Amino acid sequence: MSLSTQPYKGARDFYPEDKRLQKYIFDKLRQVVESFGYQEYDAPILEPLDIYLAKTGEEIVNEQLYSFVDRGGRRVAIRPEMTPSVSRMVAGRRQELAYPLRWYSIANFWRYERPQRGRLREHYQLNADIFGVEGVAADAEIIQVADSILKSLGAKAEMYRININSRVAMIQAMKEFGLEGTELKAVYKLVDKMPKLTDEDFKKVLSENLSAEKATKLLKYLDNNQPPEKVDRLLSLLKSVGVTSATYEPSVVRGLEYYTDIVFEVFDTNPENARALFGGGRYDGLVGLFGVEPLPTVGFGMGDVTLQNFLEAHKLLPKLQVETDAIVVLIGDLYESAQSLLAQLRESGLKLAVDSSGRKLDAQLKSADKSGVKHVIFIGEAELKSKKLKLKNLQTGDERQLSAEELVKALQS
RNA sequence: GCGAACGUAGCUCAGUUGGUUAGAGCGUCUGCUUGUGGAGCAGAAAGUCGUGGGUUCAAAUCCCAUCGUUCGCCCCA
DSSP states (O other): OOOOOSOSTTOOOOOHHHHHHHHHHHHHHHHHHHHTTOEEOOOOSEEETHHHHTTSOHHIIIIIOOEEEOTTSOEEEEOSOSHHHHHHHHHHTTTTSOSSEEEEEEEEEEOOOOOBTTBOSEEEEEEEEEESOOSHHHHHHHHHHHHHHHHHTTOOGGGEEEEEEEHHHHHHHHHHTTOOHHHHHHHHHHHHHGGGSOHHHHHHHHHHHSOHHHHHHHHHHHHOOOOOHHHHHHHHHHHHTTOOSEEEOTTOOOSOTTOOSEEEEEEEOSGGGOSEEEEEEEOTTTGGGGSSOOOOEEEEEEEHHHHHHHHHHTTOOOOOOOSOOEEEEEOSSOTTTTHHHHHHHHHTTOOEEEOOSOOOHHHHHHHHHHHTOSEEEEEOHHHHHHTOEEEEETTTOOEEEEOHHHHHHHHHO
């Protein structure tokens, strides 16, 4: 019985070509987020189970958490998201940190899911958060950052839509309709589902759960395109910084319980990938759970799986070159005598792999070609003597005799 | 957790109403001689037909279970 070569269900292997793509994407994320002054942090992949019990969605905790009891009897969970961890960290230094605090991380998370398109058991996520700003300017910045990321990856404004809502405004409206407590929670879920249902189906579901009077009022509220005041201010702020994809959408509520006011969700407008890409919002109550003075916070999380689906759907993924500059092909038994020359070239910044197989020249060339590396450097007796190396471009077939300095220049340009 | 489709060489797939030693293309490897790859020619390796049961004289083909993949639902990223 042989072992399987497949990775664990819902998890991915990153072969070099996959890792290259991931690196490309993560580098873009870092670049944008750092240009707004966010600082990178990280946290352990394991957390005490408790930090998820209070505010993470019920379903996530009960059915999707990877958890176990450690040898010391502690209940431990593999993190399903970053927000509780970062809240814990900020709370731990609540008094000493400088606000507004801008932090980000790119980390992996686990949820026990049934894998399908856009959703796996392990995914990577960018988290960016602002701590300590109550006003809507922080909400606007978070959305602006998300928008800038998409644009830096080549997306155009019409490729996605940013739907924004205010939970506070919504709850207030609901209360006016006489909706409270469990009924309110139920309505949340229904509203969240609205975009997936036809108007008729939605009305039907609504009437099953609410009195006719309440249902009518709710429908009217959801139909209203007039954003509440806070959303209105947010939208005009966004407009002023060039974010044109944002709109008011009263059906956006998001599943996580810790969101307290503004929530947003980014949708792909491509009909082939019509889905929520990622989202975020304000969660003013979470830091305070750790026994310190509460801290207003907004942030968002952007998952790599949905992001990559989005980029694929819009043909925004670049073809990436292998990192290695050249493969050195040795002609004859020169492995030792070539080393000092190779060391010199590497010191000048070249990324060089040596074919140390001792195979015939054509076999070495074939492998070099297959590896995807663009150049080959031939080193034989003649080259070592004359100190002129032969550089070959495998794509064009061009060959040039160059000194070490010229070679470095040629490969670095 | 629920529902559906699929699972044959490394990859993409073919395999007739169950019937001899299971096929193709691409890829891989070897050679076409000794300092030049991508093309060509010649040849080779490679599959207990996802796994385990069952039905049958006979199973890749039918049935059941299980694992995996994919797509929905739930939920969410």
